Amino acid sequence: MEYECDVVVVGGGPAGSHTAMAVAKFSNQNLRVILVDRNPPGEFGKKTRRGWSCGDAVSKRSLDTVCNSLNISYSYPEIEHEVDGVLVYSPDHEVKVLFDGEGYMLNRKLWPQKQREYLERFGVEVLYQIDARTLLSENGRIVGVAGLRLSDQTPVRVRARVVVDASGSASVLRAHIPIDTLIEREIDKENDMEATGRYILDFERAGDDETWFDPRYCIIHLDQYLAPGGYCWVFPKGESKMNVGLGVQRKALERRNRAYGKEDTLVSLIDEYVRRNKAIRNARLAAGSQDSGNEYSTWQVPVRRQNDCMVANGFVIIGDAAWMPRPIDAGGMGPALYASVILGKVLVEAVESNDTSEDGLWKYNVDYVHAYGYQMASFEVLRRYLQTLPNEKIDFGMRYFLSQDDIESIKRREHPRFPRLSNLIRLLTDGELRSRIRQEPQLARNLKFTADKSRKLIKLYMEYPEMKGGFQDWVKRLRRELNEAYQRFS
Ligand SMILES: Cc1cc2nc3c(=O)[nH]c(=O)nc-3n(C[C@H](O)[C@H](O)[C@H](O)COP(=O)(O)OP(=O)(O)OC[C@H]3O[C@@H](n4cnc5c(N)ncnc54)[C@H](O)[C@@H]3O)c2cc1C
Numbered sequence: 369m370e371y372e373c374d375v376v377v378v379g380g381g382p383a384g385s386h387t388a389m390a391v392a393k394f395s396n397q398n399l400r401v402i403l404v405d406r407n408p409p410g411e412f413g414k415k416t417r418r419g420w421s422c423g424d425a426v427s428k429r430s431l432d433t434v435c436n437s438l439n440i441s442y443s444y445p446e447i448e449h450e451v452d453g454v455l456v457y458s459p460d461h462e463v464k465v466l467f468d469g470e471g472y473m474l475n476r477k478l479w480p481q482k483q484r485e486y487l488e489r490f491g492v493e494v495l496y497q498i499d500a501r502t503l504l505s506e507n508g509r510i511v512g513v514a515g516l517r518l519s520d521q522t523p524v525r526v527r528a529r530v531v532v533d534a535s536g537s538a539s540v541l542r543a544h545i546p547i548d549t550l551i552e553r554e555i556d557k558e559n560d561m562e563a564t565g566r567y568i569l570d571f572e573r574a575g576d577d578e579t580w581f582d583p584r585y586c587i588i589h590l591d592q593y594l595a596p597g598g599y600c601w602v603f604p605k606g607e608s609k610m611n612v613g614l615g616v617q618r619k620a621l622e623r624r625n626r627a628y629g630k631e632d633t634l635v636s637l638i639d640e641y642v643r644r645n646k647a648i649r650n651a652r653l654a655a656g657s658q659d660s661g662n663e664y665s666t667w668q669v670p671v672r673r674q675n676d677c678m679v680a681n682g683f684v685i686i687g688d689a690a691w692m693p694r695p696i697d698a699g700g701m702g703p704a705l706y707a708s709v710i711l712g713k714v715l716v717e718a719v720e721s722n723d724t725s726e727d728g729l730w731k732y733n734v735d736y737v738h739a740y741g742y743q744m745a746s747f748e749v750l751r752r753y754l755q756t757l758p759n760e761k762i763d764f765g766m767r768y769f770l771s772q773d774d775i776e777s778i779k780r781r782e783h784p785r786f787p788r789l790s791n792l793i794r795l796l797t798d799g800e801l802r803s804r805i806r807q808e809p810q811l812a813r814n815l816k817f818t819a820d821k822s823r824k825l826i827k828l829y830m831e832y833p834e835m836k837g838g839f840q841d842w843v844k845r846l847r848r849e850l851n852e853a854y855q856r857f858s
Contacts, residue, residue: 369517369524371495373400374719376513376528378500378541380405380413383687383704384534385483389438390712392490399719401492402526406499406518411661413480415536418665420476422701423566424611425454425586425603428470430702437709438486442472445658446482449473449605454586459759461579461589463766465775467697471586473605474701477662498524503531505546509681509725513541529724530682530715534704537561537670537688550677550726550839555670555691558619559752562598562698563634565666566613568659571648573608581647583607588697590754590762593628596620597755599697600641609654612645613638615669615698620755634666669698671751673744676843677836678736679729686711692741694781695748703740710735730836742829745846746783746822749853753818756857761811768804769815783822786815814856821853 377388380403388403407414415421428450435441454468487494500515504525512527533541543553555561573581581587581602589600597617602610616634625632632640642651653663670691678685686692686707693700714732718724754762774784787794789812794801805812828849833842 369522371402371526373402373528375399375401375530375715376526377403377532377534378513379534379536381534381536381687382701383708385487386434386705386708387532387534387686387711388492389486389490390708391715392492393438394712394716397491403492403494404498404500405496409496412484416667419662421665421667422476423601423603424474424476426472426474426701427468428472430705431472434705434709440486442482446475446479447472448475451586452584456588457579458763458766459591460763467778473603475658478658503541503546508547510683529719533685533689534687535689537668539689542685542689545680547681549680551680552675560670560672562615562669562671563618564615564669565634565638566611568611568654568663569651570609570654571651574649575647577646580645592759594637594641596624612642614641617755669693671695671698673748674741678733679726681725684729684732695744695751706740707736710739726836734832734834737829737832742826746825749821750818752857753814764808765811786819789816824849
């Protein structure tokens with residue numbers, strides 16, 4: 369089977385579907401767009417055999433932005449529940465911080481079905497049950513993608529002026545790009561990939577302990593015992609339904625198991641976390657067709673900055689395939705949605721001006737970095753530091769070193785500045801703070817280091833090269849800054 373089009377998108381997750389819609393919309397449907405997904409229509413966007421593995425939480429801001437940009441809308445049943453914000457609790461549950469504002473709890477199984485309706489309306493051709501295996505190349509540029517139709521193993525080739533890789537965190541396309549490219553093919557799995565898993569559960573309320581369940585708030589628990597190198601979450605999907613799970617860094621889990629003489633796995637930790645929840649009883653897998661086949665699943669999330677370069681000749685990456693999830697909370701839907709609008713505009717411009725080379729597509733790198741990506745490296749550094757801290761230090765830091773200013777920064781999705789630790793006048797006049805710093809001098813020094821590093825990294829990202837010529841120098845400077853932090857926190 370052979371197809372020919374302007375843009376072929378591989379992967380029908382949120383990144384791929386919205387990119388395909390964006391290209392159709394911004395070209396007034398003048399470009400031929402094909403989207404290839406390996407699932408059948410009824411399971412569109414399914415990540416793995418076990419389901420649409422996700423915490424299901426997306427900020428109102430990011431979903432509204434993509435809806436307004438593409439003139440689409442989502443409502444019940446794909447939006448299952450609305451929340452007022454995301455609360456992060458210290459390991460001892462004594463300190464809570466509002467981490468993000470209003471948001472939606474999606475049904476990730478039903479959401480893609482609504483996307484299919486929009487894709488059809490936008491004139492995007494969707495090819496189902498096609499497993500994309502290799503990129504086609506000619507004369508140093510990508511010219512299409514080849515794969516197999518899974519129902520009968522028929523070979524399929526789609527030739528295109530640009531291939532968009534939106535095939536998620538295990539992308540085989542990005543890992544085997546057959547031309548010279550500035551895109552990094554592999555992630556540092558040991559440090560930058562989280563193993564995550566979750567249940568969708570129905571339950572009965574067992575009490576009013578709002579630190580364990582609150583229908584108005586998504587709750588994140590920092591806890592290095594239950595989620596070493598990651599965090600646990602209880603996200604409400606109604607008054608008596610939740611998405612509950614956790615993520616771990618594998619090497620931190622091994623270290624924790626050695627320290628406690630345990631043999632816990634991701635799954636045993638999730639089960640223990642559910643057992644400990646004081647607000648629920650009679651927890652059971654969610655009933656009903658809207659969740660069947662998606663009640664329990666595990667998968668991986670990249671938690672580093674986005675790939676330093678996301679374009680090659682005739683090829684771009686987006687979403688988890690580009691390592692876009694925020695390093696601090698692994699939220700990947702927001703970045704993917706913002707990026708899909710940016711990428712859609714750049715692709716239309718590039719195809720219409722007949723330049724889909726690395727140079728012609730470079731603007732996607734620049735626009736994404738300026739709009740969203742500029743903060744990710746600094747969150748990567750903060751995440752690496754937090755992963756080294758035992759529970760008592762996280763409790764102490766949240767109680768004594770986090771200021772209202774920091775909380776406001778966090779709400780704005782910015783790196784906390786820890787002004788309490790760097791304001792000289794404050795330090796001179798606040799005896800209580802000085803005594804806390806004397807109690808935990810290294811913690812104070814390292815938090816200040818992450819804030820200073822954040823400032824430097826953001827400044828560096830503001831100098832992201834406008835053209836690919838300046839990239840090699842820029843990336844050297846970036847790696848120098850990052851290596852200093854990695855060594856300090858290794
Ligand atoms: C347990 C867990 C909890 C999470 N919680 C949250 C959360 O609460 N909020 C949030 O914002 N983010 C969360 N994330 C991250 C979020 O789910 C991802 O960032 C998001 O799904 C990325 O979208 P995507 O379109 O890039 O990739 P995906 O959603 O992975 O979609 C990729 C699509 O491509 C298809 N595909 C893959 N390979 C091929 C191939 N070779 N050929 C054809 N098709 C292919 C897949 O089947 C799938 O349909 C979580 C992730 C996990 C694992």
